[in-house]
Amino acid sequence: DVKVTQSSRYLVKRTGEKVFLECVQDMDHENMFWYRQDPGLGLRLIYFSYDVKMKEKGDIPEGYSVSREKKERFSLILESASTNQTSMYLCASSLSLFEQFFGPGTRLTVL
Amino acid sequence: KNEVEQSPQNLTAQEGEFITINCSYSVGISALHWLQQHPGGGIVSLFMLSSGKKKHGRLIATINIQEKHSSLHITASHPRDSAVYICAVRSRGADGLTFGKGTHLIIQP
Numbered sequence: 001d002v003k004v005t006q007s008s009r010y011l012v013k014r015t016g017e018k019v020f021l022e023c024v025q026d027m028d029h030e031n032m033f034w035y036r037q038d039p040g041l042g043l044r045l046i047y048f049s050y051d052v053k054m055k056e057k058g059d060i061p062e063g064y065s066v067s068r069e070k071k072e073r074f075s076l077i078l079e080s081a082s083t084n085q086t087s088m089y090l091c092a093s094s095l096s097l098f099e100q101f102f103g104p105g106t107r108l109t110v111l
Numbered sequence: 112k113n114e115v116e117q118s119p120q121n122l123t124a125q126e127g128e129f130i131t132i133n134c135s136y137s138v139g140i141s142a143l144h145w146l147q148q149h150p151g152g153g154i155v156s157l158f159m160l161s162s163g164k165k166k167h168g169r170l171i172a173t174i175n176i177q178e179k180h181s182s183l184h185i186t187a188s189h190p191r192d193s194a195v196y197i198c199a200v201r202s203r204g205a206d207g208l209t210f211g212k213g214t215h216l217i218i219q220p
Binding site for chain 2: 033035040041042043044045048058059090092099100101102104105
């Protein structure tokens with residue numbers, strides 16, 4: 001079974017802090033994705049990566065950056081966290097551009 | 112950009128009822144996904160469709176490409192089916208998925 005893990009289930013940070021969200025997959029998938037999920041808005045794509053050191057902006061990249069130094073790991077970085085970045089963050093990976101496997105999510109609260 | 116609409120937003124039903132959740136989209140797609148999200152956040156992929164119909168246990172998913180519409184059916188619903196069901200589409204030529212806002216389903220015993 002594909003396993004996608006995220007470093008934290010719950011995270012509380014202060015405004016202005018730099019925040020790292022880590023995602024690791026164990027199935028040698030080329031494609032990895034970061035989404036945020038907000039009530040009434042559904043899931044929205046922040047960034048995705050289709051290869052090591054490659055990244056593409058999704059629908060809402062502002063305020064975020066990503067890093068993919070190794071194939072199995074895709075990091076989402078909030079350079080200076082703000083309260084409007086309080087959300088559920090979900091990572092996913094896929095071998096092709098079709099079926100995606102999701103991690104358990106990280107619920108981030110920015111105070 | 113593809114617009115994905117789901118209906119209903121919320122649905123409460125009694126155990127045993129037949130459930131239908133609808134999804135429509137605005138632009139041609141290469142694939143449509145139905146996902147299930149339980150309380151706590153974890154998302155599981157139920158189906159991926161590009162045409163026709165798929166069945167898995169009590170779940171059935173259909174898609175009509177011409178009408179840009181898909182339905183997810185649950186037969187003999189059970190309280191453990193209570194979850195948020197999310198429709199997501201991959202537009203032709205696009206890399207990421209576009210998601211509907213989800214349908215919150217509650218099955219009461």
